[in-house]
Every structure is written in C-alpha cells, then in structure tokens.
Amino acid sequence: MTQRRVAITGLGLVSPFGGDLPDFFARLLAGESAVHFLQTDDVPRPLAIPFVSCPGFDADAELGKPLAGTMDRFAQLGTAAAYRAWQDAGLSRGQPAESRENWGVSWGTALGGTLAYEKGYKELWIKGRERVSPLSVILGMNNAANAHISIQLGLGGVSMSHTVACASSAIAIGEAFRRVRSGEAPVMLTGGSDVPQAYGVARAWEALRVMANCDEKTAAQACRPFSAERTGLVLGEGGAALVLEDWEHAVARGARIHGEMVGYGTTCDHSHLVRPDAAGQVRALNMALADAGLTPADIDYVNAHGTATAEGDPVEIAALRTVFGEAAARLAVSGTKSMHGHQLGAAGAIEAIITVLALREQAIPPTAHLGEPDPACAGVDHVGSGRPQQLRAALSNSFAFGGSNAVLAFRAVTP
C-alpha cells in the first residue's frame, strides 16, 4: 500500500502564559517559566503546590455558554485548543464544500473529567445530598473532549480517546498519523488535554513523592529536568491540538505546512508500573526512527520527556546514549517541562507542538534552570539556554507510568 506523506497544517494550544502560539514559543526560547505556587481554600488542608495554570482562559467566551456548560474543564481546554488549531489550518467550522465523513479525531487524556466526579463526591459525602447532577456522566467521561470536537467540527470519521498516562496524547498523535499516512483519513485533528487540579488527584500525586519541592518564592524554578539539583515534577493543566493532513490534500488547498510528521514508535517496558526501563525506551526510539526512514545521524534535537524525577531522567538519557551511540554527544536535548510543567495527558501534544516549532523556527528552547547537569544524565548536549540551530529532524519523547513509551518523529520543511 502506498504511504501518504503527512503534513502538519494546524497548531493550537491554550497557553500557560495566556498569550498566543508565537508568544508561547518566544517565552520558551527565552527560558521563561509559567510555574506558579498554587494555594487553594480546600479544608481541612489546602493545596500548596507548584502548578501551571491557563490564565485568562474563558470557556464561556471562547466556546459559548451553552456548550461550555456541558463540558468539564478538560474538554473545554481541549475543544478550545482544537478550535485554535483548526483556525490555524485555515479550515472552516461552518458547512464545508467537501465531505468530512472520513476526517477524524484522536485525543489523549490521562484523567478525563475528574473535576466533575470530584464535585459529585463532594455533593454526596460532604454536603450529604442523595443525588448528583444528571450531566455528571457526560462531563466526566474520558471521550468527552474528542466527542465534542467531532461534533463541533463536523467530523464523521473515527473519534477516539487514548488514556495512557503521560503518553496519552503522544500516542493519540501517533495513531492519528498512521490513519493519515495509510490514506484512511485525509485529515485528523489530534492532541490532548488534562486538568490535574482536582483535590484528590493532586493529593494522589503528592503521595507518590514525585512533586518538586518549593515555596512561593522558588516555584518558578521548581522543575529542573536533568539537573543535579532536581527535586521532582510540576503538574499543570492544558490543552493542545495539531491538524495532521495528507500532504497532497494540504498542498491542493494551499495550506501552510508547519512541518512533516514522519515516524512513530510505541512500546511497553513490560517490567514495572512506575520504574522506567531504558530497554523499552530504546525500542520505541528505534521503532520511530525506522518508521521515519531516518538514522540517529539525521536527528538534530530531542524534546525529552524529562519530568525532573530522580529515576526517570537518567533512564531517558541512558536510552538516548544507547540509540545514538557516538552521535549522542552532539545531540541537542531539552526538557521543556521546566517551563510549561507536566500536563499529563496533554504533555505529549504540547511538546509535539514545541518540537514542530523548533524545526520551523530553527531554534531550540532550553531546559530552564538546568544549572549543573546530573552526572547520571551526561552524554548528550543539554541545551541550557535557548539558541538558534540548524535542525533537519527531531524527536519528541513521552514515557508513561505503566511502562508505555511513545516517540514521535518530525522533519523540517524546506522553504
């Protein structure tokens, strides 16, 4: 079967800095952090954690009050990101001239509508009520975001959600890529969204002892992937979307092409739920390279999973050293979660966008606050400051609890 080339024609996200996409990338290049200190009024013990929010996001204004009222925040952020990517791709939301019955949506979310469920628990157990809102099911269901997006954009093909912890949206993008490349769908809207600030969810992450240590003054620098002084990850909410399109279809309609998606690899460590294994990551990296028809020598940049946990970072670098061999030393690597945090099921999509923008703009955003790299993470070119660089192809890594690994491969488009 002839494989189609896959163009990236739309990028959209709800920025943790509150601005648009160019603003988002410019701030990342400058090493600016969106992390702040979140303090809630929950009783008896408020949340007091480093966090990344989407400031200024007004779901009623962006989606319309009736629609926004039938969505949990994760679906609101996701649908808003999808609208922005759709607009960026120059696609209409009205009645299209061509059929969209085989255009689809592939979405990632680790948590789904946890805020809706938590609200229900509070009603039942704290307020002593006997019932919850009849909208609770449709607010909470994990496929709510992709369902709303399919309905609002009028897409009649596959509409699926992927729940694979921190690799959710990377896998969603990979599966969308396969459908466009095979010719099954000329256009796929893909990405992910998550909202981890439900009280019980945030407390559960605290209990894992993987959250960064900080206070109000140090929150912005709390997430330090690959640093010798890293203390853990920073959670965040977010939504990000990409439009993947059959290359010829994109060219025929005169669409702007941001970059080309060329490969996808996904594997499972099949060894431990939370302790990552370099061997599984190596297989995913090699699979993505083979799928793309690229060799390690073709890759100029890797946007790392890099959560800044004690165990995860050295394993990821070990996997890169294994795959890239002698070329690893010149391989530019950055962990952008240092600035935008970890949006769980949305992280893969946010980082895919960053990787595509790096290729398009020929510039690498840094691992902010890196300081002295951990010797256990040595052997690659850690990018500690944003810099221009000639980039031909790049990878984006997403490695999840459960041992699921996803690697996405992108290539720059020569003007």
Next chain:
Amino acid sequence: MLPTMDSLGLIREFLHNRLGVPSERVVADAALVSLGVDSLMMLELMFEFEDRFGITLSKDLKSPKTVGDMTALMDRLRQAKG
C-alpha cells in the same frame, strides 16, 4: 394557590445562568427547544426543580414542550406537595 412567577422565575434564572437566554424570551408559549433546552438540559432543569422545591419527579414523566407546560407542571407538583 402558589404564585406562578416562582416557577417561571426559576426557569428564567436557570436558562439565563446555563444558556445565557434573556429573561424576556422565556414566556409561556415559547417552546423549550427553541430556547436551547435539549434532552440533556431538560434533565438538568428537572434536577434543579427537584432540588429547589424538594420534589421527586417520576422517571416516566413526559417532558413538557413549552415554558407554560413546564410552569404548570411545576406548580401542580408543588401544590400537591403542599
């Protein structure tokens, strides 16, 4: 007899808060569907009504079609409750 405005006021408040419908459009002969009340929103409206007035609606209750039908139903059930 309960004042009709209480039930109408609740419907107006609900439609304004949830759907942004201006109160002047919420009149007796207005079809609920024309105000944006689909089957899901009707469930929410019923839930709000039950909650606010302490009434339990039977599961096989036929959905009212107009604002007038809805207020009449609410008033009847509230009166029956006493």
